[in-house]
Amino acid sequence: QLQLVESGGGLVQPGGSLRLSCAASGFTLNYYTLGWFRQAPGKEREGVSRISSSGGATHYADSVKGRFTISRDNAKNAVYLQMNSLKPEDTAVYYCAAAPSWSWPVPWSAFNSWGQGTQVTVSS
Numbered sequence: 452q453l454q455l456v457e458s459g460g461g462l463v464q465p466g467g468s469l470r471l472s473c474a475a476s477g478f479t480l481n482y483y484t485l486g487w488f489r490q491a492p493g494k495e496r497e498g499v500s501r502i503s504s505s506g507g508a509t510h511y512a513d514s515v516k517g518r519f520t521i522s523r524d525n526a527k528n529a530v531y532l533q534m535n536s537l538k539p540e541d542t543a544v545y546y547c548a549a550a551p552s553w554s555w556p557v558p559w560s561a562f563n564s565w566g567q568g569t570q571v572t573v574s575s
Contacts, residue, residue, distance in 0.1 A: 453477045453564045455547050460569030463537055467573070471532040473547030473566055480504075483564075484550040484557040485523055485530040489543035489571075496546070498559040500532060508555050515541075537573045544568040 459471040471487070486501035500511045500521040509521055520533040530547055548562035 453549075455549065455564060455566035457545065457547050457566045457569040460545060460571045462572045462574065464575050465538060465573055467537050468533070468535045469537065469571060471534065471545055471547075471569060471571075473530045473532075475528045475530075475549070478549075478564075479525075480523065480528050480530070480549065481525045482551065482553060484552050484555070484561070485521075486548045486550065486557075486559070486562055487521060487530075487532045488546045488548055488559075488562070489541075490546070490568075491540075491543040494543075498562075499545070501550075501557065501559075502530065503555045504553050510556060534571070537571075539573050541571060542573050543571060545571050 454476045457473045487499045490496040502509045502521045518536045523530045546568045547566045549564040550557045550561040
């Protein structure tokens with residue numbers, strides 16, 4: 452059974468940092484494009500960042516470019532999201548997701564395995 456489990460969310464002040472982690476079980480991440488999504492209250496879920504199966508290519512939403520960094524460790528079957536210079540508008544539930552594809556780029560709609568989400572709150 453495919454399972455993704457996020458951790459690392461919490462409450463942080465504006466300008467602070469958090470590092471989200473996502474551990475996979477039940478499948479090997481090597482053959483998947485991985486991504487992070489978020490959903491703020493009253494808003495649609497949006498794609499934040501994605502990384503190719505090899506880790507050699509990444510993409511970021513304009514709203515987080517230059518502040519967030521996605522990375523993966525295929526040996527540990529994990530994906531990470533380093534979030535710096537956090538803003539109140541980054542407050543959301545963050546989800547990691549996987550798309551079974553080696554191609555790049557993979558459309559946001561291709562992600563079909565999801566974690567349960569972790570809450571990130573940016574507030575003073």
